[in-house]
Amino acid sequence: MATQYKTIVRDGLWDNNGVLAMLLGMCPSMAMTTSATNGLGMGLATAAVMAASSLLVSLFRNNITQEVRIPVYILIVAAMVTLVDLCMNAWMHELYKVLGLFIPLIVSNCLPLARLEAFAAKEPVLPSFMDGLFMGIGFAFALTAIGAVREITGSGTLFADASLLLGPAFKFMEMRLLSADAGVLMMVLPPGGFLVTGLLVVGKRMLDVRAGKAIQMGCAHSAA
Amino acid sequence: MKQQRMLTHGVILGVFCLGFGLLLAVTNRVTAEDIAARALEDRLNSLSQVVPDGIHDNNLVADAIAMKDGQGNEITVYRATKEGKVTGLAYEIFGSGYAGKMKLMLGVDAEGKVLGVRVLAHKETPGLGDKIETKKGDWILRFTGLSIGNPPVDKWKVKKDGGQFDQFAGATITPRGVVKAIREGLEFFAAHKEQMMDLSAPKAPMKGEH
Numbered sequence: 001m002a003t004q005y006k007t008i009v010r011d012g013l014w015d016n017n018g019v020l021a022m023l024l025g026m027c028p029s030m031a032m033t034t035s036a037t038n039g040l041g042m043g044l045a046t047a048a049v050m051a052a053s054s055l056l057v058s059l060f061r062n063n064i065t066q067e068v069r070i071p072v073y074i075l076i077v078a079a080m081v082t083l084v085d086l087c088m089n090a091w092m093h094e095l096y097k098v099l100g101l102f103i104p105l106i107v108s109n110c111l112p113l114a115r116l117e118a119f120a121a122k123e124p125v126l127p128s129f130m131d132g133l134f135m136g137i138g139f140a141f142a143l144t145a146i147g148a149v150r151e152i153t154g155s156g157t158l159f160a161d162a163s164l165l166l167g168p169a170f171k172f173m174e175m176r177l178l179s180a181d182a183g184v185l186m187m188v189l190p191p192g193g194f195l196v197t198g199l200l201v202v203g204k205r206m207l208d209v210r211a212g213k214a215i216q217m218g219c220a221h222s223a224a
Numbered sequence: 225m226k227q228q229r230m231l232t233h234g235v236i237l238g239v240f241c242l243g244f245g246l247l248l249a250v251t252n253r254v255t256a257e258d259i260a261a262r263a264l265e266d267r268l269n270s271l272s273q274v275v276p277d278g279i280h281d282n283n284l285v286a287d288a289i290a291m292k293d294g295q296g297n298e299i300t301v302y303r304a305t306k307e308g309k310v311t312g313l314a315y316e317i318f319g320s321g322y323a324g325k326m327k328l329m330l331g332v333d334a335e336g337k338v339l340g341v342r343v344l345a346h347k348e349t350p351g352l353g354d355k356i357e358t359k360k361g362d363w364i365l366r367f368t369g370l371s372i373g374n375p376p377v378d379k380w381k382v383k384k385d386g387g388q389f390d391q392f393a394g395a396t397i398t399p400r401g402v403v404k405a406i407r408e409g410l411e412f413f414a415a416h417k418e419q420m421m422d423l424s425a426p427k428a429p430m431k432g433e434h
Contacts, residue, residue, distance in 0.1 A: 034350065060240075064236065065236060068236055072237065072240050075241060079247060082248055082251075083251055086252060087251070089255065090255035090258035090259045090262065091255075093265075154351075185349075185351045185352070188350050188351065189349075
């Protein structure tokens with residue numbers, strides 16, 4: 001049992017990472033990573049939605065028939081997203097002002113749907129919840145990494161506005177690494193997203209090779 | 225047999241829709257009041273940047289009227305009053321930038337002098353055109369205190385067009401759009417002063433959304 005959870009955690013965070021291995025959820029990975037803070041915020045919101053919807057799908061997995069499963073999954077993801085959207089707007093308004101525009105985008109992210117279909121639909125509740133959670137955290141990690149590289153090279157800062165996202169206690173994270181006009185504008189524009197994502201995918205594979213692992217092709221259907 | 229299965233699918237889908245529909249309805253009910261309150265706070269915050277708190281003793285959002293601007297957009301005009309007299313107005317103005325429409329909030333006093341301008345929404349290039357935001361630069365603050373006549377109307381342009389306002393490096397179209405929007409906003413005030421300052425006009429319903 002314990003090894004199963006270990007695999008789930010490692011798959012989500014690194015081996016089968018949603019962005020860096022499976023290359024899923026490219027739309028938010030490109031659009032939302034102009035800064036590390038944005039990437040982190042989007043990633044955490046996605047993780048919350050994924051954990052909740054994986055749990056729900058697993059809970060109802062014996063009641064959902066094969067033929068209507070896709071609409072039901074989409075319904076569940078959309079409901080969770082709307083729930084997060086409403087609650088954040090009401091009770092975490094500062095954060096909502098930063099992320100609000102992008103929360104609805106989670107519905108169109110194919111990563112949650114892929115995990116529901118590949119994992120939660122077949123596995124018991126707790127492993128499914130863990131899978132959703134750690135796939136989500138892995139997604140947040142990848143988005144934060146892409147955002148950090150783009151932010152440093154593009155605007156010369158790191159984790160700017162992090163205190164808006166995480167609270168005033170995290171003010172120390174806000175750093176200026178390069179002078180304001182040293183940034184390469186292209187990196188915060190769409191081409192920078194493609195470049196950095198591509199480079200990070202290559203970087204992950206090189207690390208895997210160095211560690212002596214066979215290059216794992218991203219696989220949405222690798223049930224643990 | 226097949227008919228029966230079709231029915232089962234429909235029922236399953238229906239039950240899920242009903243269940244999650246109910247869940248969302250409840251959440252909406254629970255959060256509605258807080259969301260409306262937050263939206264109102266946001267609105268008051270952005271208004272207080274273009275209309276100084278010191279010049280009014282009323283609630284700007286409560287004292288608003290609906291009008292149509294020169295381009296046919298529905299706008300809300302917020303009125304600042306002190307001891308029953310209008311001391312300032314704030315309303316949305318629109319300009320076209322490099323990447324589409326820009327929405328700004330303009331505050332003017334009763335004489336038509338700019339109290340303040342802020343950008344509410346824009347899609348200008350990050351790092352170039354976005355210097356119109358107060359977060360990225362203080363360019364937009366230079367309009368405070370100006371009016372049509374100071375500078376004269378034919379100087380209400382960017383320097384490149386023979387006016388008196390600096391464009392910024394790498395971006396001319398964005399500042400040009402902003403200057404034009406403010407000039408038109410002031411001209412709109414001049415043309416509709418009576419109507420905008422008329423306190424007996426029917427009030428616009430309180431709206432939270434931007």
